[in-house]
Amino acid sequence: MSTFRVLNQHDIKSVLEMKSVMNLVEDAYVFKAKKSASLFPMVFHEFHPGVADMDIKSGKITEADIFGLKLVSWFGENPSKGIPAVIGTILVLDITTGTPLGILSGEYITLMRTGAAAGIGAKYLAREESEELLIVGSGHVAPYAILSTLLAMDNIKRVTIYNDNSFDRAQTFSDSIKNKLFELISPYQESDASYYYELLKKIEISFVATDDIKLATQQADIIITATPSRKPLIQDIWVQPGTHISCLGSDMKGKQEIDEELFTHARIFVDDIDQSFDVGESEIPYLKGKFTKQDVIAEIGEVILGNGKGRLSDSDITIYDSTGISLQDLITANHILKIAKEKNVGQLADL
Amino acid sequence: MSTFRVLNQHDIKSVLEMKSVMNLVEDAYVFKAKKSASLFPMVFHEFHPGVADMDIKSGKITEADIFGLKLVSWFGENPSKGIPAVIGTILVLDITTGTPLGILSGEYITLMRTGAAAGIGAKYLAREESEELLIVGSGHVAPYAILSTLLAMDNIKRVTIYNDNSFDRAQTFSDSIKNKLFELISPYQESDASYYYELLKKIEISFVATDDIKLATQQADIIITATPSRKPLIQDIWVQPGTHISCLGSDMKGKQEIDEELFTHARIFVDDIDQSFDVGESEIPYLKGKFTKQDVIAEIGEVILGNGKGRLSDSDITIYDSTGISLQDLITANHILKIAKEKNVGQLADL
Numbered sequence: 001m002s003t004f005r006v007l008n009q010h011d012i013k014s015v016l017e018m019k020s021v022m023n024l025v026e027d028a029y030v031f032k033a034k035k036s037a038s039l040f041p042m043v044f045h046e047f048h049p050g051v052a053d054m055d056i057k058s059g060k061i062t063e064a065d066i067f068g069l070k071l072v073s074w075f076g077e078n079p080s081k082g083i084p085a086v087i088g089t090i091l092v093l094d095i096t097t098g099t100p101l102g103i104l105s106g107e108y109i110t111l112m113r114t115g116a117a118a119g120i121g122a123k124y125l126a127r128e129e130s131e132e133l134l135i136v137g138s139g140h141v142a143p144y145a146i147l148s149t150l151l152a153m154d155n156i157k158r159v160t161i162y163n164d165n166s167f168d169r170a171q172t173f174s175d176s177i178k179n180k181l182f183e184l185i186s187p188y189q190e191s192d193a194s195y196y197y198e199l200l201k202k203i204e205i206s207f208v209a210t211d212d213i214k215l216a217t218q219q220a221d222i223i224i225t226a227t228p229s230r231k232p233l234i235q236d237i238w239v240q241p242g243t244h245i246s247c248l249g250s251d252m253k254g255k256q257e258i259d260e261e262l263f264t265h266a267r268i269f270v271d272d273i274d275q276s277f278d279v280g281e282s283e284i285p286y287l288k289g290k291f292t293k294q295d296v297i298a299e300i301g302e303v304i305l306g307n308g309k310g311r312l313s314d315s316d317i318t319i320y321d322s323t324g325i326s327l328q329d330l331i332t333a334n335h336i337l338k339i340a341k342e343k344n345v346g347q348l349a350d351l
Numbered sequence: 352m353s354t355f356r357v358l359n360q361h362d363i364k365s366v367l368e369m370k371s372v373m374n375l376v377e378d379a380y381v382f383k384a385k386k387s388a389s390l391f392p393m394v395f396h397e398f399h400p401g402v403a404d405m406d407i408k409s410g411k412i413t414e415a416d417i418f419g420l421k422l423v424s425w426f427g428e429n430p431s432k433g434i435p436a437v438i439g440t441i442l443v444l445d446i447t448t449g450t451p452l453g454i455l456s457g458e459y460i461t462l463m464r465t466g467a468a469a470g471i472g473a474k475y476l477a478r479e480e481s482e483e484l485l486i487v488g489s490g491h492v493a494p495y496a497i498l499s500t501l502l503a504m505d506n507i508k509r510v511t512i513y514n515d516n517s518f519d520r521a522q523t524f525s526d527s528i529k530n531k532l533f534e535l536i537s538p539y540q541e542s543d544a545s546y547y548y549e550l551l552k553k554i555e556i557s558f559v560a561t562d563d564i565k566l567a568t569q570q571a572d573i574i575i576t577a578t579p580s581r582k583p584l585i586q587d588i589w590v591q592p593g594t595h596i597s598c599l600g601s602d603m604k605g606k607q608e609i610d611e612e613l614f615t616h617a618r619i620f621v622d623d624i625d626q627s628f629d630v631g632e633s634e635i636p637y638l639k640g641k642f643t644k645q646d647v648i649a650e651i652g653e654v655i656l657g658n659g660k661g662r663l664s665d666s667d668i669t670i671y672d673s674t675g676i677s678l679q680d681l682i683t684a685n686h687i688l689k690i691a692k693e694k695n696v697g698q699l700a701d702l
Contacts, residue, residue, distance in 0.1 A: 004357070006355070006357065006700040006701075006702060008700075008701045008702050010701075040394045040396050040407075041392070041394055043391045043392055043394060043407070043409055045391050045409075045411065045418075047411070047418075047446065052449070054418065054444075054449060056391075056394070056407065056409060056420060058394055058396075058407060060396065060398070067396075067398075067405065069407060069420075069422065071420065071442065071444070073444060073448075073449025073450075074449070075447075075448055075449045078448055078449070081448065083448050083450065087448075087449045087450060087451070089442065089444075089451050089702070091422065091440065091442065091454075093405075093422070093424060093440075095398065096426075097424075097426055097429055097432065097434050097438075098403070098405060098424025098425070098426045098429070098438045099424075099434065099438060100438070100440050103442075103454055103702065105702050347698075347700045347701070349357035349359075349698045349700060350357075350359045350361075350698070351357060351359050351440070351454065351456050
């Protein structure tokens, strides 16, 4: 019988902020590059195609003394029952004994670690002087992806929001995003006031909705895609030299957010090469014969570690295909468990 | 946020008995045969070969409205730290919404459902008049396998225990097994007194240790193997016509308990054909070219359902290769969660 901690979303929100998540996710990428962390094979099952599915992503982080899994359920009809469509559960175990350490609600962690990946992609692959950020998709992940990119980059002047289904939704998002970002950075107000004021300044920029994705793409220095799209929303010919694109949306077979032609001339980086070709943005270009594993410049962890070269010139187009790996969840969950122990947050149980 | 139950071994022992587990495991086998339950691919990882590994077995049981997983850690050096070598954790979710229902300590459930499989194998494949039971292996699972076989069969007169490493351990086991069985049937004393007295009579038989595995095999009507062996302990030529063998020990690549030659002439049944050929007792005969998937008579669920023929004559040798499937764990865990809710056992948590 071991003492085991149960942490719900409320507990997790009370102890988690983006700067730490970005550092943790970078660590996870680096541990993977150093082979002190690895992914186990993913399990995927469709209960009813297009209506309900689940996946189990697992892995180990030897350097953090943990292994574990995240099980994500997607039940598209849940919202009509007043239940979220996506429900995630993360189980963390001690890698020295196999003992379960805790179980955590996965939704907030998923939003934070997925958003963090966008900013890390920009940090290592975008031009430092990037001013124009375009976000394609105005769903749950978008605020987190914007925040991480603002944290990572020092010169963003404008954020343009595009929703491929509805300009109104992009407009509503653009009207409310500042308040959402204030809320997300509020934990720093007490913990690190000078950082908080620095972030406040970063948020005091322009947020605009657009229905002209071609023009928005042409003007963008950095593009983040965060949609469930199954057809390209960004055409190759619109993308200007020097642009960086972080693709977050593609995490299962058949999903695609950007033109496969981009893969014939851009510099492509991935979080995990196998998972990217299996379910990520790289899948369709690969299936269409535009792109092979040999064409990938590096996994992002290699770039962070300095073993892989990121951007070579100001005219490169760089793409980061972030499928989302279990190591991001596990390292974040482990961090939360440690803080929760210190601060006595969550419920303890005998398992 | 959903209400979620955490059940430890103590909670589980207080509500679980073998007769129910055998019925549940039979149900799981039948649901699988009727395609209303299925296994998802197994994930296996060795942290240090021969020292520490883990596996994740998952699946769904539509007829019971659940899906989920069991993660089992095996850390061989744990006992020197005062921690069990094998630690299991079962996560059960609602198949209609993807909501987590509970997390359960997996060790006791594993012992019960693994033991139950031995008795189910005997019930459907052994000769009804079987009197002599040989158990090869005197470890944790052995008492549960003996109990389930005694519950399933009405004419057992003697149980012979063999330990391939140590006669002393077989002797110690044989000296203490009656007390262990009394303990395991004690829940019936209050819940079903007449059944309890019936079981008491079944236990009042002879238990003997042996160091002569050849003779013991020759005398046996039913053999249960429950060891971590990687070499055959039972030779083909020792096994008499009419014998039934339930193999429980082989659950990972390289394990083997009985002579592969048996697979050339016995009637072979499995719990899951893919898993049996991947990690079960069928693996080695298959790799040695003695046996193919076409040679399997049926999965056990087909036999229970009446679609597959079990034993054809009193001279058949029948073998049940039970690798242990996630459905056994999930259906048992779901049953425990229901009783725990009624009896208000375990800890409730918000997840």
